[in-house]
Amino acid sequence: MPVAISAPGKVLLAGGYLVLDKDYSGLVFGLSARIHSISTPDPEAAGPGVITVKSPQFTNAVWKYKISCPDSDKGVVVTQVMEEESSKNLFVETTLRYALTYISSTTLITDFESKTITILADNDYYSQPTYPAPRFNHLNTPLSASHKTGLGSSAALVTSLTACLLATYIPPPASAPELRTILKQQLIHNLAQASHCAAQGKVGSGFDVAAAVFGSCVYQRFSPSLLEAIPEANTKGFARSLKETVDSPWDLQISKTRVPRGIRVVMGDVDCGSSTPGMVKKLLAWRTAHPAVAKKMWDELEMLNRGLIDLLESLRISSEEEPGAYSGALDAIRKHGWAHPHPHERCLTTLREIGGQIAAIRVIIRGMGEAAGVPIEPEAQTKLLDAVEGEVNGVLGGVVPGAGGYDAVAFLLVDHPETVGELKAALGRWNGGTAQGKGVTGESVKALETREEQEGVRREPLEGYEGFVSFA
Ligand SMILES: Nc1ncnc2c1ncn2[C@@H]1O[C@H](COP(=O)(O)OP(=O)(O)OP(=O)(O)O)[C@@H](O)[C@H]1O
Ligand SMILES: C[C@@](O)(CCOP(=O)(O)O)CC(=O)O
Structure with missing residues (x-):
């Protein structure tokens, strides 16, 4: 059989x-x-x-x-x-x-x-x-x-x-x-x-x-x-x-867990490559050598990550309990970015907080990478994430997922064909990504079709x- x-x-x-x-x-x-x-x-x-x-x-x-x-x-x-x-x-x-x-x-x-x-x-x-x-x-x-x-x-x-x-x-x-x-x-x-x-x-x-x-x-x-x-x-x-x-x-x-309805994860393939085992080894060696500083960083990051998880959960609850206001907020940010006639509306506040939380996580990640000499969020990726967030309305935030490095980027955005299309176009146009020492200059980034599936x-x-x- x-x-x-x-x-x-x-x-x-x-x-x-x-x-x-x-x-x-x-x-x-x-x-x-x-x-x-x-x-x-x-x-x-x-x-x-x-x-x-x-x-x-x-x-x-x-x-x-x-x-x-x-x-x-x-x-x-x-x-x-x-x-x-x-x-x-x-x-x-x-x-x-x-x-x-x-x-x-x-x-x-x-x-x-x-x-x-x-x-x-x-x-x-x-x-x-x-x-x-x-x-x-x-x-x-x-x-x-x-x-x-x-x-x-x-x-x-x-x-x-x-x-x-x-x-x-x-x-x-x-x-x-x-x-x-x-x-x-x-x-x-x-x-x-x-x-x-x-x-x-x-x-x-x-x-x-x-x-x-x-x-x-x-x-x-x-x-x-x-x-x-x-x-x-x-x-x-x-x-x-x-x-x-x-x-x-x-x-x-x-x-x-799940991504709330109306939000989507889009991955961008940078097609450049980083060695995860090498990065892990170096970062963990730094952690062992600097236990006190590392613990502070790890704890701070854990708190921020947990905060992000909680915010996503409260957005999921809003999407079920107040579907009208929720859809309205998603529509507003995809059309007008963060400029909204009712800036204190609850769903909009949560969406904004998610963006802020991702930005705060990235700050610590960059600090961790710099301290350990590991390119977790390399400068080229910082530029890419910031450029896309600035260019495309409806993007809540982007990260270099997993071990970081030059492999991939991932964005959380409003799941609307126009927003996704604009993100794909922005990634395709991207040519500022110079991976120092990697021999890759001005590569465009390819958006993958895959999406979150629970x-x-x-x-x-x-x-x-x-x-x-x-x-x-
Ligand atoms: N389609 C496939 N058919 C058979 N084996 C496969 C296939 N795809 C992957 N593999 C196995 O998985 C190995 C790749 O594993 P590796 O851990 O290097 O990559 P990965 O799991 O995709 O990495 P990452 O966690 O970075 O995504 C291949 O060498 C092979 O053994
Ligand atoms: C660095 C690490 O925490 C994540 C690696 O993630 P990825 O394979 O780069 O998606 C290693 C691990 O958890 O196995």
């Missing part, structure tokens, strides 16, 4: 770096750009024990694995069958190893039915050569040469593949249609975090996997020690420890993949 699962990408609007510490939080929105994993029977399989994963949007993107379980305590062994022009895919391979080990420990299956799993990524994950591009556009490059837009492809991939493997191999009732209630999100989350963390080399707060599973949320991470306790894959005790850890309660904190991992109807996957 074929199974299709998708998981969303992410944008960390507030809380970059802080969210690495479990005492601080991150505001992360799930995105409509999803990565889909579709498992189908393998028509060419001579018997059980072969899983072929492929990403037909890329060249040389077929990864074939032999699956065996010689020692149940050490877990399932996943060995790539290397063929001419095979590449490695660490995230796929690790996810198979972890998910199949968990499944085997739970169900006692050792002979896994052979399957083909097709991975399809929505176009916004990679810079496209031409716009608009057809759905699941073929990029004519190997995956390693694609230009990622920073939407968290590895987390969405690991999450959808994990859920797809669970739904494929764990027999009913777990494979019944309602993924969320039966294949519990918590299980998908814990298992996907374990795989992602192992593949990533144990860095990262896990906010991207949390968004891929739960969708938009305020996230406080789990204790890193939870995963540190799991032995290396395929060593003594791996299977037992993985199962115990995944089935145990974790100390992460998730509270669901829902996390979900089962998808198979009809959506006709033409991309063979169900024969």
Whole structure:
């Protein structure tokens, strides 16, 4: 029986770096750009024990694995069958190893039915050569040469593949249609975090996997020690420890959130690139060397981020309790900017406060970056954010999301076609962005189509993949 699962990408609007510490939080929105994993029977399989994963949007993107379980305590062994022009895919391979080990420990299956799993990524994950591009556009490059837009492809991939493997191999009732209630999100989350963390080399707060599973949320991470306790894959005790850890309660904190109706997040792809691990290492080294100053900054930023979360929540409440006044305020700012005949009207005040809060957050972020010598909001991005905010009525504010740097920008704005169109045009016209030392001068910024979407991992109807996957 074929199974299709998708998981969303992410944008960390507030809380970059802080969210690495479990005492601080991150505001992360799930995105409509999803990565889909579709498992189908393998028509060419001579018997059980072969899983072929492929990403037909890329060249040389077929990864074939032999699956065996010689020692149940050490877990399932996943060995790539290397063929001419095979590449490695660490995230796929690790996810198979972890998910199949968990499944085997739970169900006692050792002979896994052979399957083909097709991975399809929505176009916004990679810079496209031409716009608009057809759905699941073929990029004519190997995956390693694609230009990622920073939407968290590895987390969405690991999450959808994990859920797809669970739904494929764990027999009913777990494979019944309602993924969320039966294949519990918590299980998908814990298992996907374990795989992602192992593949990533144990860095990262896990906010991207949390968004891929739960969708938009305020996230406080789990204790890193939870995963540190799991032995290396395929060593003594791996299977037992993985199962115990995944089935145990974790100390992460998730509270669901959403962008209020009438407001939209638009991401701009700067297509320049920054090294997140390098920035994280440098910033954390500075934090360790300057504990007192850093604590003050972290606490101040946390307070401002929490303030932003509260303001967005009160705007959401206004949008439901006073829809007329709310829509009027949105209309007014998109037409006239902040000049309004009733400046003290409640919704307008909240909208204004959101803009002010984002500006205050950016001040501290810049200070943090300067102090640590890490370009979290580089000057080129400051100019871009300020220029767009000044030019386009209806933009509440913009940030350099996640780790910051030269990769991307994200704006909160009134969700009206004219406002979105003006923002896209302003980004397209932008040519003042000189990333010093990066060799990029005067690049325009491409607005992505993706928007905030509240829902996390979900089962998808198979009809959506006709033409991309063979169900024969
Ligand atoms: N379409 C895909 N098919 C198969 N594997 C993929 C696909 N997209 C991403 N991956 C896996 O994810 C890896 C990229 O992960 P990486 O953490 O570098 O990027 P990212 O998660 O998109 O980063 P960011 O958090 O900055 O958005 C690839 O090397 C590959 O292993
Ligand atoms: C710097 C950090 O806090 C955020 C990185 O975000 P992004 O991958 O740049 O979206 C790292 C992390 O939380 O894993």
